[in-house]
Amino acid sequence: MNSISELVMNKFKMPKLQQSVSPADxxxxxxxxxxSRCMERYLVQxxxxxxxxxxxxxxxxSDQFAFRPTGSTTAAFxxxxxxxxxxxxxxxxxxxxxxxxxKAFDTVRHTALLSRVHDLGFxxxxxxxxxxxxxxxxxxxxxxxxxxxYQSFNSGVVxxxxxxxxxxxxxxxxxxxxxxxxxxxxxxxxxxxxxPASKVHTxxxxxxxxxxxxxxxxxxxxITKCKEMIITSSNRSIDATLPPPGLFNGVxxxxxxxxxxxxxxHRLSMQGHIDDLSAACNxxxxxxxxxxxxxxxxxxxxxxxxxxxxxxxxxxxxAWWGFxxxxxxxxxxxxxxxxxxxxxxxxxxxxLEELFSKSDDHLFNAVLTNNxxxxxxxxxxxxxTPYNLRPRAHDRVLPVKSFTLAKNFIYRMIYRT
Numbered sequence: 001m002n003s004i005s006e007l008v009m010n011k012f013k014m015p016k017l018q019q020s021v022s023p024a025d026x027x028x029x030x031x032x033x034x035x036s037r038c039m040e041r042y043l044v045q046x047x048x049x050x051x052x053x054x055x056x057x058x059x060x061x062s063d064q065f066a067f068r069p070t071g072s073t074t075a076a077f078x079x080x081x082x083x084x085x086x087x088x089x090x091x092x093x094x095x096x097x098x099x100x101x102x103k104a105f106d107t108v109r110h111t112a113l114l115s116r117v118h119d120l121g122f123x124x125x126x127x128x129x130x131x132x133x134x135x136x137x138x139x140x141x142x143x144x145x146x147x148x149x150y151q152s153f154n155s156g157v158v159x160x161x162x163x164x165x166x167x168x169x170x171x172x173x174x175x176x177x178x179x180x181x182x183x184x185x186x187x188x189x190x191x192x193x194x195x196p197a198s199k200v201h202t203x204x205x206x207x208x209x210x211x212x213x214x215x216x217x218x219x220x221x222x223i224t225k226c227k228e229m230i231i232t233s234s235n236r237s238i239d240a241t242l243p244p245p246g247l248f249n250g251v252x253x254x255x256x257x258x259x260x261x262x263x264x265x266h267r268l269s270m271q272g273h274i275d276d277l278s279a280a281c282n283x284x285x286x287x288x289x290x291x292x293x294x295x296x297x298x299x300x301x302x303x304x305x306x307x308x309x310x311x312x313x314x315x316x317x318x319a320w321w322g323f324x325x326x327x328x329x330x331x332x333x334x335x336x337x338x339x340x341x342x343x344x345x346x347x348x349x350x351x352l353e354e355l356f357s358k359s360d361d362h363l364f365n366a367v368l369t370n371n372x373x374x375x376x377x378x379x380x381x382x383x384x385t386p387y388n389l390r391p392r393a394h395d396r397v398l399p400v401k402s403f404t405l406a407k408n409f410i411y412r413m414i415y416r417t
Contacts, residue, residue, distance in 0.1 A: 032161050040133075040162035047126050048166045053372040057120060060173045062377060066188040067165035070366065070373045073260040076187045078319035080194070080259060082378055082408040083183050084231055084268070087196045089402060093232045093242065095200060097193040098257055099210065100225035104189035105164070106156045108171050109218040110134045113157070116170050133163070155218055171217050178202070178209040187260055203248050228253045229266050233404055262316050268404070270324045274331060277312060281335045284309040288344040298343060305345050309335070310355065317356050318363050322407035329353075364413040368394055378410045 032040070052061045052068050061068070065076035080096075087094045114134070117127055137158070138150040157164040157171075168188065175191070177184050179202045183194040193210075195203050207221075214221045228251045230242055245253040256265045256272050263272035288309065292301050313332060321329065333352045339345035350358070367375045383397040396414055405411050 037162050043126065043129065044163055044166045047122065048163075048170070051120055051122070052169070057173075060176070061169070062374070063176075063184045064169055064172060064186045065374055066186070066190075067169050068374070070370065070375075071187075073187060074316045074319050074363065075374050076185060077260050077262055077316050078375060078409040079378060080185050080192060081264075081268075081319060081323070082405075082410060083185075083194055085404045085408055087194065088231070088233050088404065091196040091198060093197045093230050095193075095195040095197075095203060095243075096229045096231055096257065097195070097203075097248075097251065098227040098229075098259070099191040099193060100222045101189050101191070101214065102220040102222045104219055105168055107218045107220070108155060108157050108168065110154050112217045113167055113171055116174060120170065130163075130167075134158075174216070175210065175213045178205055182206055190260065192259065200243055203243075207249055223249050223251060226251045227257055229255070229257045231266050231268065233268070260316070262320050264320075264323075268323055268407075270320055270328060273320060274324060274328045278331060278335065280312050281309050281332075284312060285335070285339055285342070285344060288339070289342060292343060298346075301344055302346050302349075305339060309339060309345070313352065314355060314359055318360050318409050321356050322409065322412050360409070360413060360416075363409070367410075368396075375410070380414065 049069055051057055052064075065071040065073070065079070084094050084096065114127070114131060117130055134154075136152070137154075138152050140150045141148045157167045165188070172186055172189070172191075175184065175186070177193070179199060181196060181199045182202060185192045185194070191210075193206060195206065211221055213219075228245075228248065230253065254266075256263060262270075263276055264270065265272060284305075288301060288305055291304060296304075313335070329352065336345060336349075336352055340347050340349065363375075367373045367379065370376065380397045380399045382395050394414065398414060399405075399411065401411050401415065406415070
C-alpha cells in the first residue's frame with residue numbers, strides 16, 4: 001500500500017436512508033488526515049478549478065453548477081428557467097427530464113476517472129498523484145466495538161475527501177447532449193435535460209446517449225426514478241399533440257417537479273413552492289417561539305431567525321421570485337410580519353422585498369463583473385457606443401423581452417438597473 005493511500009484508508013459507514021434495509025443502503029465515508037485534506041484542497045484550487053474555467057474546456061463544464069467557484073443551486077435554477085422560457089418563445093412546449101443515477105458517487109470507475117483526467121490534459125504530476133491517491137484503497141466497517149476485515153475497492157470518488165466532488169465533476173463533463181438543440185443542466189449528480197417541442201423525436205436518442213455514457217463510468221440510470229414534465233406557458237393552451245405519457249422508456253410524467261429544492265409546476269407556477277416554503281417557515285417560527293419562551297434574548301433570537309426562517313425565504317429567491325404573483329409574495333411577507341409581531345424578527349428589519357432586492361443586486365454584480373461566473377454567458381452582449389451618455393448600471397444591450405422572459409433573473413436585472 002502506498003503512503004498516500006495509508007493516510008486515507010480508514011473508513012466508516014453512514015446510513016444513506018433513514019430506514020436502511022440492506023448493506024447497499026450504506027456508503028463509505030473517507031476519514032482523511034489533515035495533511036491529506038490540505039493537499040487535496042491545494043490540488044483542487046490550483047489545478048482542477050482553473051481547468052473548469054479555461055478557454056479550452058469551459059464549454060465542457062458550462063452546464064455544471066456544483067462543486068465549482070460561483071456555482072450554486074440559485075444559479076442552476078436561474079439558468080434552467082431562462083432556457084425554458086427562451087425555448088417557449090418559439091415552441092409550444094418544452095420537455096424537461098429529471099434524471100436519476102443510482103449511487104452515482106459510489107460507482108464511478110477509477111480507470112474511467114483517470115482516463116478523463118488524461119483527456120483533459122492535466123500535468124503528468126497531477127495525473128500520477130491521482131493514480132497514487134486512488135490505488136490500493138481499503139475500507140472497513142466498525143459497529144459496537146467490532147471491526148470488519150479491510151476490503152479493497154476500485155470505484156467511487158471517495159466521499160468525504162476534498163477531491164471527491166471535483167473528481168465527479170470531471171467525469172460528469174463527459175455527459176453532453178447528442179443534439180445541439182437540446183440542453184443539459186447538472187448540479188453534481190442531479191441532471192436535467194431540456195428538449196424543445198420541435199425536437200421531441202430526439203429524446204430517445206438522448207436517453208440512449210445518457211445510458212451509454214453511464215455504462216462507461218459504471219453509473220446506472222434509474223429510469224423508475226426519472227421524471228418527465230411538459231412545460232407550457234401559463235397564457236398558452238395545451239397542445240393536443242403532446243407525446244403520450246411513458247413514451248420514452250416508461251419515464252413517469254408529472255405535473256409538478258422539485259428542481260433543486262424548488263417546486264415548479266408545468267405552467268411555471270410557484271404555488272407549490274410557496275406552499276412548501278410557508279409550511280417550513282411556520283415550523284421555524286414554532287421553534288423560535290420555543291427558544292424565546294425558554295429565555296433566549298431578543299438579539300440571539302433574531303440571529304437564529306436570520307439563520308433559519310430568513311435563510312429559507314431567500315433560498316434560490318433570485319431565480320424564482322420573479323415567477324411568483326403578488327398574492328404569493330404577500331403570503332411570504334405575512335410570515336415576516338408575524339415573526340416581527342411575536343418578537344422573533346426585529347420590527348425595523350428589512351421587508352421581504354428589500355431582502356430579495358439585496359440578494360438580486362449581490363448576485364447580479366457578481367455575474368456582471370466576473371467573466372468566469374457560471375451565469376456570465378447568459379448576459380446579453382456588450383453595447384458599444386461612440387458617444388458619452390448618462391451613467392448606466394451596466395454596459396449590456398437591452399434584449400427583447402416578453403411577459404414570461406421578464407420574470408427571469410437576468411432579464412429582470414438588465415431592465416431594472
